[in-house]
């Protein structure tokens with residue numbers, strides 16, 4: 001996306017800036033768009049807002065980042081860093097203070113201008129703005145907030161804004177940021193403190209959690225819109241808060257990672273936890289893996305995360321016996337079903353919602369449709385196929401009103417091999433990233 005943006009960028013700027021400014025800004029964009037690619041935490045906003053008479057832009061009901069590139073990146077936000085200058089030395093990060101990467105810093109006005117210009121030309125639907133920590137958490141947060149404030153109250157920008165909430169920034173600044181942004185995210189960086197102690201010793205999980213707690217408190221406090229400058233009305237972070245953790249930089253298991261996520265969801269009402277596979281960086285510390293961990297692992301974590309949030313699974317259920325990592329060859333719901341065959345078959349005509357949600361290949365939306373249809377008729381195989389059930393997986397676990405031959409394999413030793421062909425290794429086949437069907 002960014003190469004496309006860069007092409008447009010040059011054309012846009014040519015008519016409105018002198019050559020010197022153009023070249024400086026182009027260089028900054030190259031550095032700071034590239035540096036932002038390591039942050040995975042932009043996604044569906046969940047906001048619902050339409051353009052008003054004097055504003056520009058809108059956020060549709062499904063959120064502005066609901067489109068994903070095949071590699072999992074969201075593709076419709078201008079995703080940049082305010083700066084990649086950072087006082088911290090997190091070993092897994094290309095922007096750490098000891099890295100000799102090229103540095104750059106936008107001014108607040110430059111980001112405002114870029115956002116508006118790209119938006120007017122329909123290249124983006126909003127802004128995802130993060131930053132390295134320069135000087136202090138407060139100073140960084142202040143400038144991030146200033147971008148959103150100017151966009152909202154001076155230019156009446158109504159598009160999606162996702163701001164980084166800098167861990168340790170003052171409550172006052174976090175409050176301002178949330179009033180201008182749709183979503184804020186505080187990165188926890190690593191799933192456990194022991195990992196931070198090794199790779200980012202100056203950081204603590206508790207500091208990130210304190211900021212998440214501030215955000216949670218403000219979301220509860222500002223349920224009604226607040227009037228800001230120029231009569232702009234805003235709710236506090238209407239699309240909620242999220243976080244991101246790097247996975248695969250240490251030996252920490254999936255089981256521990258998902259335990260952390262479970263506790264973040266329940267303690268801070270997060271909308272999303274993003275898992276970002278560690279990307280090897282130049283001149284990395286020898287303690288870090290030299291190869292990028294499998295993207296499949298990241299996908300399996302997302303699937304498990306969905307099962308915990310929407311399908312009623314507890315993270316412990318997803319790990320059989322002494323396993324600590326999710327199997328890569330099958331999705332976690334299918335693995336659970338294989339390990340718990342006594343739970344099946346589930347009678348689709350009598351089971352309750354929670355039971356039906358446990359059937360591999362039956363997603364949340366399908367369950368709703370099944371329950372609705374069941375009021376007027378008995379459910380047969382063809383009905384399930386028509387309602388969007390992934391029959392190649394569900395057939396072994398579900399009892400229908402008519403004959404379902406797949407059921408004969410439920411207790412077969414070969415069931416796993418029946419499930420393996422054209423495995424669900426592609427995250428986007430087995431889990432719709434927007435709807436979470438799995």
Ligand code: SF4
Nearest residue numbers: 086088090093096132
């Ligand atoms: S604080 Fe953020 S930007 Fe700075 S080194 Fe750590 S991870 Fe990188």
